[in-house]
Amino acid sequence: MPQEKTKSLKIDDVSRQSGLTKRTIRFYEDLGLIPKPERSAGGTRRYRQEHVDVLRKISQMKVALGFTLEEMQRFMHLNDALYDYREDYKNLSDRKKKQDRLKEIVGVIDEQLQLVESKLEKIHKVKLELVAMRKRATIGMQKLKKSEGKI
Amino acid sequence: MPQEKTKSLKIDDVSRQSGLTKRTIRFYEDLGLIPKPERSAGGTRRYRQEHVDVLRKISQMKVALGFTLEEMQRFMHLNDALYDYREDYKNLSDRKKKQDRLKEIVGVIDEQLQLVESKLEKIHKVKLELVAMRKRATIGMQKLKKSEGKI
DNA sequence: CATAAATCTAACGTTTACGTTAAGGTTATT
DNA sequence: AATAACCTTAACGTAAACGTTAGATTTATG
Missing domain, CATH: 1.20.5 (Single alpha-helices involved in coiled-coils or other helix-helix interfaces)
Structure with a gap:
């Protein structure tokens, strides 16, 4: 049976797939705009596809709505709030x-x-x-x- | 016959009517986003209602479309181009x-x-x-x- | 396992879009 | 005509949203 690992992505992969720079991705993490990814033993970030999706969405919304990152935080928190509620x-x-x-x-x-x-x-x-x-x-x-x- | 002067506005009037600060109004003029107003003998800017309209429009569009001022310039120039053409x-x-x-x-x-x-x-x-x-x-x-x- | 390539944190730099302050000239009012 | 209230330009300051660089790991590859 093959180990069903969802093949974690490195920050550079995420960067290319989302169109955002590595700096921006780390920056958004610091701001709490995206969930913190797992880390390898050495401390390297390991992302999942989910992260790419969120980043794409943020990027699109920022451009489309002209939201500031602070406004984006409020917005992103809505999903979390609902999810937490269900939890x-x-x-x-x-x-x-x-x-x-x-x-x-x-x-x-x-x-x-x-x-x-x-x-x-x-x-x-x-x-x-x-x-x-x-x-x-x-x-x-x-x-x-x-x-x-x-x- | 009453002198039909369109009663020029001072920058503070324009500011209050447009919701933009005086600084911003002068700034936009420097960028060529709005037509340069007349000046009094002493050098004070004398605006007309038209200026207020343009400023309001710019302000709205900037917020709505999330355009940068540079993008706004391109946009604003379209009107001018058409007008100039008619001229x-x-x-x-x-x-x-x-x-x-x-x-x-x-x-x-x-x-x-x-x-x-x-x-x-x-x-x-x-x-x-x-x-x-x-x-x-x-x-x-x-x-x-x-x-x-x-x- | 050595070495290149990628990642990490931390810190300083940059651009946009104005805000703020200074120093002086102009307009309006008494 | 004096004085307050407003205007002018010029220059420096600032917050947001990253960019860039440095120096130290970590990970991947021949």
Whole structure:
């Protein structure tokens, strides 16, 4: 039976697969933006594919939403919060507390949703402007074409 | 007949109306992001409402699109390019040249449109993720509610 | 097992997008 | 016309987000 090791990745692999520099990857780890990877006996970081996925996501979101890393932290924590919540879901000891926690989480999610929606709107407006500009320009070209014969 | 002066604004007025600091306004002028305002005899900047509009737009777009100021310059130049084109539209001297110029402009617009659309997509994905998370969280709350009686 | 190639931490450097302060000139008000 | 309130340029300061370099391991390879 082959040892089913998920073949750990070195930081350079992660760098190439995520498009982020090694410095940035370590930096994000320091900030707590990504989970700390395992270490070899000698101290070398050993990543799993999961890390690449998270890094890709962070990178995309940062570019798309224009979030600062601090904002990204808040966002990333949402997933963790929900996951953590599930983790100790079975010990239903304090129902009231659990409910409050969930309400809190939903609150933060709604905040983020509003933010994202307002960004969508604004960008949509920008798109409309661009489309209008394009139209103006192409109309200009058509006018040129029409007057082509009569030189 | 009342002298129809469009009542020039001082930098502090522009600052309050645009939400940008005076420093930022001067900074953007240095970068060529906004047209240079007139100056009084003594050298004080005299703005018009138009300036406020442009500044507001820049501010919004910067936040929404996460553009750097350099990218904003490219974008802002599109408007100018189209306007300039119209300016000397009547002297149709070189039809070929005009057509090339317009093609160029449309090309840049299309670039920007692609960029904007890809941003819209990415943000939409983020939104979907948030919605999914919200659902997970609210389902959790319902489970709690259901198990409420049987303590 | 020697040596090259990659990794580690730590620290200082850089760029962007302004903030802040200084020193002096201009406008507005009394 | 004096004085406050605002404006000007110039220069240095700063926070965020990494880049770069150094010096010391560690890991991979012939």
